[in-house]
Amino acid sequence: MPQRQREAAGSVLGGSATGRSILGSFTAWSSQFANRHGLYAGRRSTRIHVALYRRTGGRVGGALPGWPQARVALVDHVGAKSGRKRTSPLMYHEHGDAIVVAASKAGQPTHPAWFHNLMAHPDTTIQIGSEVRAVRARQATDEERAQLWRELVGMFPGYEFYQRNAGRRRIPIVILDPR
Numbered sequence: 136m137p138q139r140q141r142e143a144a145g146s147v148l149g150g151s152a153t154g155r156s157i158l159g160s161f162t163a164w165s166s167q168f169a170n171r172h173g174l175y176a177g178r179r180s181t182r183i184h185v186a187l188y189r190r191t192g193g194r195v196g197g198a199l200p201g202w203p204q205a206r207v208a209l210v211d212h213v214g215a216k217s218g219r220k221r222t223s224p225l226m227y228h229e230h231g232d233a234i235v236v237a238a239s240k241a242g243q244p245t246h247p248a249w250f251h252n253l254m255a256h257p258d259t260t261i262q263i264g265s266e267v268r269a270v271r272a273r274q275a276t277d278e279e280r281a282q283l284w285r286e287l288v289g290m291f292p293g294y295e296f297y298q299r300n301a302g303r304r305r306i307p308i309v310i311l312d313p314r
Contacts, residue, residue: 184224185209192265199226205291208234209262210311214248215255223249227263228283228290234261234270234311235283242300246307253309261311270311280308 188196188209199205208227213220228235238250253259253272261268275283287308288294298306 181222181224185222188224189262193263196224197264199291202291206263208236210236210249210253211260211262212249212252213256213259215251221249221252223247225249226291227261228287230283230286230310232313234263234268235275235287236309236311237284237287237294237297238307238309239294239297239301242297244302244304246304250307250309258314259311269314271314272309272311275308275310279310283308283310 184196188207191197193207197207199207205226207224210223210225211220212223225236238246240247254274257272259270259272261270284294294306
């Protein structure tokens with residue numbers, strides 16, 4: 136990646152590209168490029184990610200490339216309309232006993248389908264590494280969101296870009312409490 140693009144990736148994410156790995160900078164830049172141009176890798180890439188994660192107990196696909204602090208969990212959900220079982224790989228943050236995820240949809244103008252599904256069917260399971268946990272999903276209150284948003288941005292500064300890109304849509308935060 137040319138120096139100018141590395142610097143842009145670093146500045147957009149709130150830091151210097153020189154302090155970040157090349158892989159981390161490329162991951163950030165490519166994500167932002169795809170978002171600006173409306174590119175989506177699709178369900179096929181999600182299925183591959185989920186399959187690799189499950190087969191390796193999270194050793195493959197368990198973190199965002201170049202961002203080891205941005206860990207990934209598999210979140211199971213049932214379609215609000217279809218009733219079909221689905222799984223989404225999502226970056227997460229541990230907050231006490233709860234797991235926290237942001238319904239960012241990488242800054243798109245609408246909420247992700249998994250968010251609607253979890254609000255309709257909140258009792259579900261998540262997988263972190265090889266461990267499967269039973270959880271109940273709920274949307275964070277405004278007070279909880281203020282604190283959790285800072286923590287999520289601290290874990291992955293790209294969330295600030297996603298919020299700017301989302302325009303008027305306020306990115307919801309979902310808390311997955313243990314059952």
